[in-house]
Amino acid sequence: MASGFPVGRILRQPTVILARMNAQAQEYYPQLDSLRAVAVLMVIFSHFLAGGPWGDYGVRLFFVLSGFLITSIILSHKENMKVTGASVAVVARNFYIRRSLRLFPIYYLALSIYLLLAIVSKKEMGGVVDDWVWHFSYLTNVLVFLRREWVGPLSPYWSLAVEEQFYIGWFWLVLLVPRSRLPAVIVLVICAALSFRLAAIVNGINHYADVLLPACMDTLAAGALLAVATHACYQNDFAQVRTWLQSNAGRLGWVVLLCWVLLVLSSFGLDKENLVRRLVTNSLSSIVFVYFVYRCYQGFGGAIGRLLSTPQLIAVGRFSYGIYVYHMLVLLVYRQYLSRWIPGIAFSERSPVVQKAVDCLVLTLLTLAIAYWSWVYIEKPCLRIKNRYSEGLGST
Incomplete structure (x- = not known):
């Protein structure tokens, strides 16, 4: 063996990579919280x-964020297992x-409240009494598809x-697919999602098929592909x-702007x-x-960076999950029980625009307050567990 061969550096390589991954996983990116708020x-x-x-x-922005963050976490788990020798069973259980x-x-608290309100008020509320099994089993999207x-x-629980x-x-796909093949597999998943939507169209299946997991996988996998491109274990692969x-970056910004214009035109037109x-x-x-997630991951500068770094927006992002879970429940209770007590109701006949603005303001404030209370007294204690x-x- 040649005396100059870097044996020590090679033996230390897994530990060095692990340290980098753990540092990356534990680093906080506040602008990603702001993106959740948006x-x-x-x-x-x-x-x-x-x-x-x-x-x-x-929702699509949430999907990209989820694909990015969850894939980053699983990649860290996967590489950590190589160094610590942790079993798949232990890692899967803890994940x-x-x-x-x-x-x-x-989630189950909100569902229970829906169910209780439906039973007490004897109102349909979207058939929650009859369909509770679907919702409690995280199959709301399948129910929407079947009901058309x-x-x-x-x-929104779809x-x-x-x-x-x-x-x-x-979790299992990222864990079990070899590291070198994972990027190609993710690209295939994106293509498969496009093929699924095309097959649904060709076979005359209505647009509610687009809420099924296979139809949404390109958005989720796009975030996952970004995770692969930025994760420490791929640091030498995508240099x-x-x-x-x-x-x-400048040209890509124009491409993204064009995509945004086309997206809006397709949505409205x-x-x-x-x-x-x-x-x-x-x-x-x-x-x-994906562009915005990547830019927030790196950190926007300028006016956009200052906006996305405001403490208020970051705070809203931290309890954004609660906002999403509760917001339709707040709307339901407000319309059925609270709206008559809200100042400004007298404007409803003379100025529907004013009334709608008042309703929106009150609903938003109520939702933020409830979600914040939930974050402090329910979610954070669970996170400590x-x-x-x-x-x-x-990663933690």
Whole structure:
């Protein structure tokens, strides 16, 4: 063996990479929280005031964020296992327990409140009494597809069902697929999602098929592809790609702007059953939102950076999950029980615009207050329990 051969450096390589991954996983990116806030504010803007595709944009942004963050976490777990020798069973158990502690408590609390209100008031509320099994099983999206219609105030839970279904299967795909082949597999998943939507159109299946997991996978996988491109374990694999992206940032900005214009035109100008809209909306969303997630991950500068770094927006992003879970429940209770007590109701006949603005303001403030209370007294205590289930994981 040649005396200059770097044996020590090679033996230290896994530990060095692990240290970098753990540092990356534990580093906080506040602008990503602000992006969560933007996503959920688009949703409540659509549901409380304006309608239109803004809520769908917010959901697609959440999908890209979820694909990016969850894939980054699983990659850290996977590489950590090589160094620590943790078993797949331990890592899988802890991963799913931690996900459950993050998502289940307020989701099932909100569902229970819906169910109780429906029983007490004897009102349909989207059939929650008859369909509770679907919602409690995270199958709201499947129910929407089978019914070929939205299911009342619980309709937004279709996206939560998609994300939960994604978490269940994606963990194993990222964990078991060899590191070198994972980028290609993710690209194939994106192509498969496009093929699924095309097959649905060719076979005359209505646009509610687009809420099923396979139809949404290109948006989720686009975020996952970004995770691969930025994760420490791939630091040497995509160096040339990252250099090219950085040197062409200006041109890419114009491409993203064009995609955004096309996305808005397709959303407002085409019917939901239109072939072009059903095929390209997710793809355009993926391009636009992957760009913004990447820029927030790196840190926007200038006026946009200052806006995304405001403490208020970051705080809203931290409890954005609660805002999404509760906002339609707040709308339901407000319309049925509280609106008569809200100042400004007298304007309803003379000025519907003023009344709608008052309703939107009150609904937003109520939702933010309830979500913040939930974050402090329910979600954060559950997150502290997560620390008990860190064995074998490469990030917290």
